[in-house]
Amino acid sequence: MKTDFKLIDSILEQHGSDKSKVIGIMQDIQKEYRYLPEDALKYVADKVGMSYSKIYGVATFYENFSLEGKGKYVIKCCNGTACHVRKSDDVQAALWEATGMKPGQHTSADGVFTIERVSCLGSCGLAPTVMVNDEVHSKMTPDKMRALVQEIKEKEGVK
Amino acid sequence: MKFNNVEDFKAAQKKFAAILGKEKNRVLVCSGTGCMAAGSKAVYEKFVEAIKAAGLPCSVSMQDEPEEGYFNVKKCGCIGCCELGPLVRIDPYDLFYAHVTADDVDEIVEKTLKNGEVVERLVVNEDGVSYPHLTTDFPFYKKQTRNLMEHCGNISSESIEEYIAVGGYDALVKALFSMTSDEIIAEVSNSGLRGRGGAGFPAGKKWEQVAVLPADPVKYVVCNADEGDPGAFMDCSVMEGDPHRMIEGMIIAGIAVGGEVGYIYVRAEYPQAVARLTIAINQAREYGLLGQNILGSGKNFELSLSKGAGAFVCGEGSALANSIEGKRGTPRPKPPRLVEKGVFDRPTVLNNVETYANVPMIIEKGADWYKGFGTEGSPGTKTFSLTGNIKHTGLIEVPMGTTLRTIIYDIGGGLKEDRVFKAVQIGGPSGGCLTNEHLDLPLDFDSVKQVGAIIGSGGLVVMGTDTCMVEIARFFMNFTKKESCGKCTTCREGVPRIQAILERITKGEGTMDDLDMMQELADTIKTCSLCGLGKTAPNPVLSTMRYFRDEYIAHVVDKKCPAGVCKDLFVYQINPDKCIGCTLCARNCPVDAITGTLKQPHHIDTSKCIKCGTCKANCRQNAIEEV
Numbered sequence: 205m206k207t208d209f210k211l212i213d214s215i216l217e218q219h220g221s222d223k224s225k226v227i228g229i230m231q232d233i234q235k236e237y238r239y240l241p242e243d244a245l246k247y248v249a250d251k252v253g254m255s256y257s258k259i260y261g262v263a264t265f266y267e268n269f270s271l272e273g274k275g276k277y278v279i280k281c282c283n284g285t286a287c288h289v290r291k292s293d294d295v296q297a298a299l300w301e302a303t304g305m306k307p308g309q310h311t312s313a314d315g316v317f318t319i320e321r322v323s324c325l326g327s328c329g330l331a332p333t334v335m336v337n338d339e340v341h342s343k344m345t346p347d348k349m350r351a352l353v354q355e356i357k358e359k360e361g362v363k
Numbered sequence: 364m365k366f367n368n369v370e371d372f373k374a375a376q377k378k379f380a381a382i383l384g385k386e387k388n389r390v391l392v393c394s395g396t397g398c399m400a401a402g403s404k405a406v407y408e409k410f411v412e413a414i415k416a417a418g419l420p421c422s423v424s425m426q427d428e429p430e431e432g433y434f435n436v437k438k439c440g441c442i443g444c445c446e447l448g449p450l451v452r453i454d455p456y457d458l459f460y461a462h463v464t465a466d467d468v469d470e471i472v473e474k475t476l477k478n479g480e481v482v483e484r485l486v487v488n489e490d491g492v493s494y495p496h497l498t499t500d501f502p503f504y505k506k507q508t509r510n511l512m513e514h515c516g517n518i519s520s521e522s523i524e525e526y527i528a529v530g531g532y533d534a535l536v537k538a539l540f541s542m543t544s545d546e547i548i549a550e551v552s553n554s555g556l557r558g559r560g561g562a563g564f565p566a567g568k569k570w571e572q573v574a575v576l577p578a579d580p581v582k583y584v585v586c587n588a589d590e591g592d593p594g595a596f597m598d599c600s601v602m603e604g605d606p607h608r609m610i611e612g613m614i615i616a617g618i619a620v621g622g623e624v625g626y627i628y629v630r631a632e633y634p635q636a637v638a639r640l641t642i643a644i645n646q647a648r649e650y651g652l653l654g655q656n657i658l659g660s661g662k663n664f665e666l667s668l669s670k671g672a673g674a675f676v677c678g679e680g681s682a683l684a685n686s687i688e689g690k691r692g693t694p695r696p697k698p699p700r701l702v703e704k705g706v707f708d709r710p711t712v713l714n715n716v717e718t719y720a721n722v723p724m725i726i727e728k729g730a731d732w733y734k735g736f737g738t739e740g741s742p743g744t745k746t747f748s749l750t751g752n753i754k755h756t757g758l759i760e761v762p763m764g765t766t767l768r769t770i771i772y773d774i775g776g777g778l779k780e781d782r783v784f785k786a787v788q789i790g791g792p793s794g795g796c797l798t799n800e801h802l803d804l805p806l807d808f809d810s811v812k813q814v815g816a817i818i819g820s821g822g823l824v825v826m827g828t829d830t831c832m833v834e835i836a837r838f839f840m841n842f843t844k845k846e847s848c849g850k851c852t853t854c855r856e857g858v859p860r861i862q863a864i865l866e867r868i869t870k871g872e873g874t875m876d877d878l879d880m881m882q883e884l885a886d887t888i889k890t891c892s893l894c895g896l897g898k899t900a901p902n903p904v905l906s907t908m909r910y911f912r913d914e915y916i917a918h919v920v921d922k923k924c925p926a927g928v929c930k931d932l933f934v935y936q937i938n939p940d941k942c943i944g945c946t947l948c949a950r951n952c953p954v955d956a957i958t959g960t961l962k963q964p965h966h967i968d969t970s971k972c973i974k975c976g977t978c979k980a981n982c983r984q985n986a987i988e989e990v
Contacts, residue, residue, distance in 0.1 A: 222689075223689055224687070224688050224689040224707075225689055226689045227669075227670070227672055227686065227689050228669075228670065230672075231631070231670060231672065261691055262689065262690065262691055265674060265691040265692060265693075265848075266671075266672035266673050266674050266692070267672070267673030267674060268631055268672040268673035269672060269673075283593075284593030284594055285593045285594035285750075285751070285788060285791070285822070285824045285838070285839075286593070286594040286750035286751055286756075286824050287593075288593075288835075288838055289751045289752060289824060289826050289830055289835075290751070290752065294976070322632070323591075323593045323675070323842060323845075323846075324591070324592070324593035324594065324595070324596075324632070325396075325632060326396045326590075326596040326599045326632065326633055327396050327397050327400045327445075327596075328445075328593075328594050328595075328596055328748055328750040328756065328822075329397045329445025329446060329448075329596075329748075329750060329756040329757050329758075330397055330400055330401065330445060330446070330448075330756075331750060331751075331756075333400065338634070340396075340399070340400035341400075342397075342400045342401060
């Protein structure tokens with residue numbers, strides 16, 4: 205996808221081209237592209253009067269910013285304390301197995317799945333939890349995880 | 364409509380209360396994160412649709428000017444018992460339904476709303492007893508004192524009108540027109556309110572220090588809503604359930620210290636809290652409760668949201684200030700402290716969500732009333748999120764000084780599936796564990812600190828004997844290693860060293876020297892790190908080594924994991940005395956490691972076994988054991 209600088213301009217206008225606003229600006233850019241395109245970052249750095257290295261430093265400091273594209277389904281497997289003591293490791297293992305991905309691999313080769321490990325989604329009462337895009341799935345088990353992946357695979361025609 | 368003065372406000376309050384008085388039934392659908400995850404949004408929408416379809420007058424907002432006898436359908440804050448969600452409350456019957464789905468709604472409308480009958484099958488029933496009035500009769504609620512959460516489950520969490528109708532913003536009016544700044548600060552100081560974010564620093568003292576500094580040109584009032592401790596969701600629930608209470612507290616703080624600009628730094632992982640806060644801030648601004656010349660008092664207060672981007676360290680005050688400024692969220696060396704040089708190097712009051720949310724009731728009801736709850740050193744109530752292997756998980760509020768036993772057994776109903784209690788992790792990654800010997804310890808700031816843990820923001824993760832404490836320590840070190848900002852050497856380099864040692868121990872490759880080395884590393888990190896995150900990072904290791912040294916020794920010397928968690932340290936075996944030869948394990952084993960004939964004890968081939976635990980999960984005789 206090509207970066208639309210008019211869009212970046214309108215985001216900059218909303219926030220004001222100010223150094224102190226770069227986190228909010230980057231969040232809005234990421235909302236549009238699901239990651240931070242390099243040319244967009246360079247453009248913003250220029251507009252707010254920051255060096256590219258500085259803005260790169262901010263972008264890489266925070267977990268939520270991604271400098272690479274993401275798959276169609278971002279699956280966040282929670283490994284907070286409450287989920288951990290309710291065996292979220294087994295759910296995570298089932299997720300890797302069912303998607304055919306390896307621990308540490310971010311996005312599947314076909315661009316369907318992105319797997320992220322997160323440290324608390326705030327639904328601890330219903331642990332263990334998994335978030336698929338914006339939807340929370342609660343009280344997960346390895347079997348439920350496999351079924352969920354299968355469902356997505358069927359919908360996307362992945363073998 | 365903007366309130367230009369107190370009279371406008373009072374008139375509106377009367378009007379809003381009158382509108383509430385006209386309702387026939389109030390249907391409150393719990394819309395906390397837990398219930399939303401269980402599908403409460405669909406339930407809410409279905410209620411609106413079904414009531415309208417039944418030809419009954421339905422209102423979701425006071426702007427509709429509802430007629431006498433209308434049905435008020437609202438999303439409310441977290442009712443607390445997340446395990447039972449989605450929860451629905453029908454007033455004035457004080458009737459609760461649990462596990463409600465959209466398919467149940469038509470029946471509820473027909474029976475309960477139209478005819479006042481109870482749908483028995485949706486009422487909570489435990490061990491043969493039914494609990495229609497959940498918050499008064501269910502054991503989970505009996506020992507709780509819900510002051511801070513009084514509105515959660517009673518009024519809409521998205522309506523400023525309902526908040527005002529039940530007395531909201533009265534404290535602000537009192538602070539603006541009947542008290543001086545000094546009196547406000549004195550009241551907060553006298554109440555003994557201590558910061559609910561972790562350290563327990565007296566809030567009044569902090570306010571005093573900022574109040575005396577010049578506002579040249581500005582002072583800031585900041586709310587720390589970066590609740591990053593895994594296993595904690597109290598602040599999330601307060602923001603989602605009763606956002607105006609916290610906003611009111613912040614405005615009062617602003618008036619008291621002379622700060623006119625406020626920020627709420629909220630973590631982006633709480634999209635719903637962000638949404639509710641945005642609604643609440645806009646409503647307060649529209650009515651003139653935020654902005655210039657509030658209620659004609661000549662006082663100003665502006666408030667905006669600053670969204671975090673996923674860095675645990677930003678819960679530390681100076682890191683948070685850097686993040687608000689758009690920088691990398693690394694902590695600053697102290698002094699100067701935040702009260703002197705905080706956000707943009709200006710004097711800053713920083714408190715967390717729960718601390719601000721306590722302020723309106725202190726101002727309204729007075730310090731003496733407030734001190735009637737809790738202990739002498741830690742007055743008031745405290746919210747805790749009760750999670751882990753406990754029967755009733757959820758959000759609770761108890762007076763400070765309540766014992767762990769009351770929380771775990773009376774409120775939480777004991778451990779899940781007859782597990783045996785082993786420990787509770789308190790205070791997140793900066794905290795420690797409390798064990799059997801602490802069951803009667805009063806939970807207040809000072810008592811908990813004395814035994815090597817902290818109350819922190821209030822996460823309680825309950826663990827049974829099937830949890831390995833060495834593995835839990837490794838888990839927390841993994842977390843801190845990932846979240847260390849990298850600025851100071853001891854935290855950046857020390858934590859990964861401890862984590863590597865723990866990794867070795869859980870694989871059965873540890874030595875006794877490792878334990879000494881960990882102690883030394885932990886002491887160094889504690890003494891030399893720059894910020895609170897680093898200073899407290901080794902706590903989970905220190906506290907598990909203190910209370911569960913046996914377990915470490917079992918891993919190191921005997922190469923065994925007593926809890927049966929560390930996969931390299933045990934094998935699965937079938938107890939031939941218990942096995943009835945049902946073949947269930949053999950049929951479910953993914954690698955065909957189990958052999959045996961029908962009605963004869965089976966056998967696991969340990970060379971093939973991958974320790975996935977499927978056999979154990981499927982065995983109905985408890986015949987599969989870790990040895």
